Amino acid sequence: MIVIPAVDIKDRKCVQLVQGDPERKLVELEDPLKVAERWVDEGAEMLHVVDLDRAIYQKNTNVDIVKNIVSTLEVPVQVGGGIRTVEDGIDLIDAGAYRVILGTSAVKDPGIVEKLSKEVGKERVMVALDSKGGKVVIRGWRERTEHSPVDIGKTLEEKGAGSILFTNVDVEGLLRGVEIDTVKILVKELNIPVVASGGVSTYEDILKLKETGVEGVVIGSALYKNLLDLRKCIEISKGD
Template sequence: MSFPEDKMLIIPAVDIKNGKCVQLVQGKPGTEQIIIENPAKVAKSWEDKNASTIHVIDLDGAFGEKKNIDVVKKILDTVSVPIQMGGGIRSKEYAKKLLDIGIERLILGTMAIENPLLVQELSDEYGKERLMVSLDSKDSKVVIKGWTEKTSKTAPEMGQILEDNGAGGILFTNVDVEGLLNGFYVEPVLELVNAVKIPVVYSGGITTLDDLKKLQNTGVNGVVVGSAIYKGNINFEKALQYEKLP
C-alpha cells in the first residue's frame, strides 16, 4: 500500500508492552503508563474514529524480550484498516512471518541498519511499499536496539543508504522530544525529507493541532500521534482535518 500523494496521514499509535497498550516517555522502560488492557480494543476505537492506518509497536520485542505476536494477530483480526508495525524484528524469518500474517507495512529498525541487504531481499520478495525503515535520532545520530546504542550516521545519511537498498519509506522519530508533549523540531524533519525521495512518516513530540499544521508544510507523508491523543491534548477527529494538504 503506497501513501496518498495529496495527504499527510494522521496515524494513531498502539504501543504494546506485556500484552497491554502503554505509552513510554522517551522510550525508557519503567516510564510506561497503561492506557487500557486490550490493545485490539484500542486499535478498533481508532478505526471507529476514521483512522486510515494504525501504527503498532511491540515494545517488548524492541527491548529484546518476548514478542507480542498473539496480541498483534488479535489486532489484525479486529480491525480492517492497514497496520504498520515495528519492534523487535531482528531476523528475516520473523519479518516474513509478520508480512505473511497480514502486516501491511513492516517497520525495520536495528536489523535494517546493521544489514541493509536484508531490506533489499525483503523488498524484492514483498515489494518496497510494504517495507519501512525506522530511523530514530538522538543528539542528531541514529540510535538502535531500543534507542540504547548510538551509530555514527545521521538520519539523512542512513536514509539515503536504506533508500538505495530497497526501503519504501522511513519512519523518523526524534527521541529527544518523544513522549514529552513539548512539541517538535522542524529542521531535522526537513533535512531528512530533502535528503530522500521515498515517503517519510514523522513521530515524536506531537502535542497540539498547531504541530500538525506545521508538519503539513514539511513534505512528510504521515505523522504518528501517541501520548497527545491518549491524554486529550489533541482531539483525534479534529486532527484528521490536517490530513488534507493545504
Template sequence: MSFEENKMLIMPAVDIRNGKCVQLVQGKPGSEQVVIDNPEKVALSWQEQGAKTVHIIDLDGTIDGKTSLPTIKKIVNELSVPVQLGGGIRSLEYAKELLDLDIDRVIIGTMGIKHPEVIHELSEEYGSDRIMISLDSKDSKVVIKGWQEKIDKTPEELSNEFKEHGAGSILFTNVDVEGLLNGFYTEPVLNLVNSTDLPVVYSGGVTSTEDLAKLNKTGVKGVVIGSALYKNKINLKDALKYEEVVE
C-alpha cells in the same frame, strides 16, 4: 499500501507492553504514562474514529526481545484498515511471518541498519511499499537497539542508502522530544525530507493541532501520534482535518 501524493496520513499509535496498550516516556521501561487493557479494542476504536492506518509498536520485542505475536494477531483480526508494525523485528524469518499475516508494512530498525541486505531481500519478495526503515535520532545521530546505542551517522546520511537497498519509506522518530508532550523541532524533519525522495513518516513530541499544521508544510507523508491522543491533548477527529498536505 502506498503513500498518496498529496496526503499526510494521521496514524494513531498502539504500543504493546505485557499484553496492554501503553505509552512510555522516551521509550524507557517503567515510565508508563498510559496503561490500557485490550490493545486490540484500542486499535479498533481508532479505526472507528476515522484512522486510515494504525501504527503498532511491539515494545516487548524492542525491550525484551520477546515478541507479542498473539496480541498482534488479535489487532490484525479486529481491523480492516492497514496496519504498520515495528518493534523487535530482529530476524528475516520473523519479518516474513509478519508480512504473511497481512501486516501491511513492517518497520525495520536495528536489523536493517546492521544488515541492509535484509531490506533488499524483503522488498524483492514483498514489494518496497511494505518495507519501512526506521531512522531514530538522538542528538542528530541515529540510535538503534531500542534507542540504547548511537551510531556515527545522521538520518540524512542513511536515508538514500536505504532507498538503494529497497526500502519504500522511512519512519523518523526524534527521540529528543518523543513522549515529552512539549512539541517537536521542525529543522530535523525538514533536513531529512529534503535529503531523500522516499516518503517520510514523522514521530515524536506531537502535542497539538498546531504541531500538525506545521508538519503538513514539511512534506512528511504521515504523522504518528501517541501520548497526545491518550492524554486528550489532541482529538483524533480534529487531527484528521490535517491529512491534506500543503504544497
C-alpha cells in the same frame, strides 16, 4: 498527510512510555485490540503498532495480539518492534500487516532490507530511523551510531526501503512539541515517503509537519492524554 495513531504493546497491554523508558509508563490500558478499534471508529485510516517486549527484550509474548489486530481491522496497519530477520517480516506480512518496520536490524545490516523488499515488495518495507542529538540510535535508543539520519536513510533507500519512519528521540514522549529541521532535510534528500513521529502535542505541530511534505505523522501520548482529538487531527491533516 495521514494521521496514524500509535498502539504500543507491552506486557499484553497498550502503553505509552516516556522517552522509551519501559519503567516510565505515561499510559497503560487493557486490551490493545479494543484500543485499536477505538481509533478506527474515530476515523483512523492507518494504525502504527509496536511490540515493545519484542523490541526491548526479544520476547514474543505479544505476537498473537499483534497478529489479531492486523487480521481483524479493515485499515492498513504498519507493524514494528523486534523484527530482526527476513522471516520475521514475511510472517507479519502474511498475517495481514500493511508494512513492517525494521529498526536496529536494518541499521546494523542493510542487506536485510534488500532481501525483504525483494520478497514482499519495497512498499511493504519501512525503516525506522531514531535520532538523538543528530545521530541515529539503535537497540531501544541505548546505542548511538556516528551516522546522521540522512546518511543512513540514503543507504537504506538504495537497498530497497519503501518508506522511512523518523522519530526524534529528543522530543518523543515529552509532549513539548515537534522539531522539524531534520524532517525537512529527510523529505528533501530522500525520494521515498517519510513518516514523522515524536513530540506531537498541539494542532499547530500537525500543521508544521504537514508543511514539510511528510506522508504521515504518528501520534501517541497526546491522543491518549486527550490533549488532541483524533477527528480534529485528521481534519487538519486533510485541510488546504
